[in-house]
Amino acid sequence: MSGASPPLPPLREVIARYGLAPQKSLGQNFLLDLNLTGRIARAAGVLDGYDVVEVGPGPGGLTRALLDNGARRVIAIERDRRCIAALEEISAAYPGRLVIVEGDALEVDMKSLVTSPARIVANLPYNVGTPLLVGWLQTEPWPAWFDSLTLMFQREVAERIVAQPGGKAYGRLAVLAQWRAKAQILFDVDRRAFTPPPSVTSSVVELIPRAVPLAEANPRVLEAVVAAAFGQRRKMLRSSLRTLTPHSLPLLEKAGIDPTQRAEELSVEQFCALARAFAEK
Known part of the structure; x- marks a missing residue:
């Protein structure tokens, strides 16, 4: 054409x-x-x-x-x-x-x-x-x-x-x-x-x-988790995720993530694991 x-x-x-x-x-x-x-x-x-x-x-x-x-x-x-x-x-x-x-x-x-x-x-x-x-x-x-x-x-x-x-x-x-x-x-x-x-x-x-996303996650939950984590990117995840839930430690444990890590250290797959843990809460 x-x-x-x-x-x-x-x-x-x-x-x-x-x-x-x-x-x-x-x-x-x-x-x-x-x-x-x-x-x-x-x-x-x-x-x-x-x-x-x-x-x-x-x-x-x-x-x-x-x-x-x-x-x-x-x-x-x-x-x-x-x-x-x-x-x-x-x-x-x-x-x-x-x-x-x-x-x-x-x-x-x-x-x-x-x-x-x-x-x-x-x-x-x-x-x-x-x-x-x-x-x-x-x-x-x-x-x-x-x-x-x-x-x-x-x-x-x-x-x-x-x-x-x-x-x-x-x-x-x-x-x-x-x-x-x-x-x-x-x-x-x-x-x-x-x-x-x-x-x-x-x-x-x-x-x-991608025909299939990198890892399973609900897009809205992933967006919320990522926004909270990077909203206070200098803080450890155990603190930054408190804007989303007071129970950040058990969520991080369930997702297999060290609570002292910061948002910028996590891979996309780890954020998805966190989103799945949050969705199951």
Whole structure:
């Protein structure tokens, strides 16, 4: 399905015509470099036959690249009404292949909008990237309705997603991401590629959902245990878990974990054991 793209005006011209100055309140940083949007679309793999969910398309730079790269349909979720007209121009150029959803991605039932197989590819607005990812990772039932996530985050967030036990970056996000997915940083994106340039480097992260999570756990219980453990990460687990239960010692004993350990020392599997012990309490 991929091939020569239909004639569309340059993105800068579109932004000027519709007055699309990026809004800080919406976490907007537009990608105008078509070589880069093409690279991100290609990083998502062969898209022929796939529905692709894109969050925060803005003026549609990545949207165009996803369509050019062969996506069967792109479901673009945008809460900024100013961007809708620009996206409608793209929709007209690719008849029947762009579905524009005006709304808050945190509230949209994405699963109901796609036909399998589906992928998620997005330059995520900075202020909702983490909650969106956590929501996708807590999808029920599992395996999820998507078979890959190709997402852009601030470099610091990307490092937290792939972090290993023992390091400063290791925390809630690493445990939740690696429990149900294999995560890797694909490449960094220079801040000058954006309008306006953010103050930090960004990174594109690939997450491939595991058919079976690393270990058995209830996602909501695991989330609560991990949040409590890392909420006071300098304390020993026997103390930090007291925000969750006054009976932290027997739980840690049941899970086979030393109560003097700290959250950052535990593997994903150990957190799952703790979540199972808590669920059985």
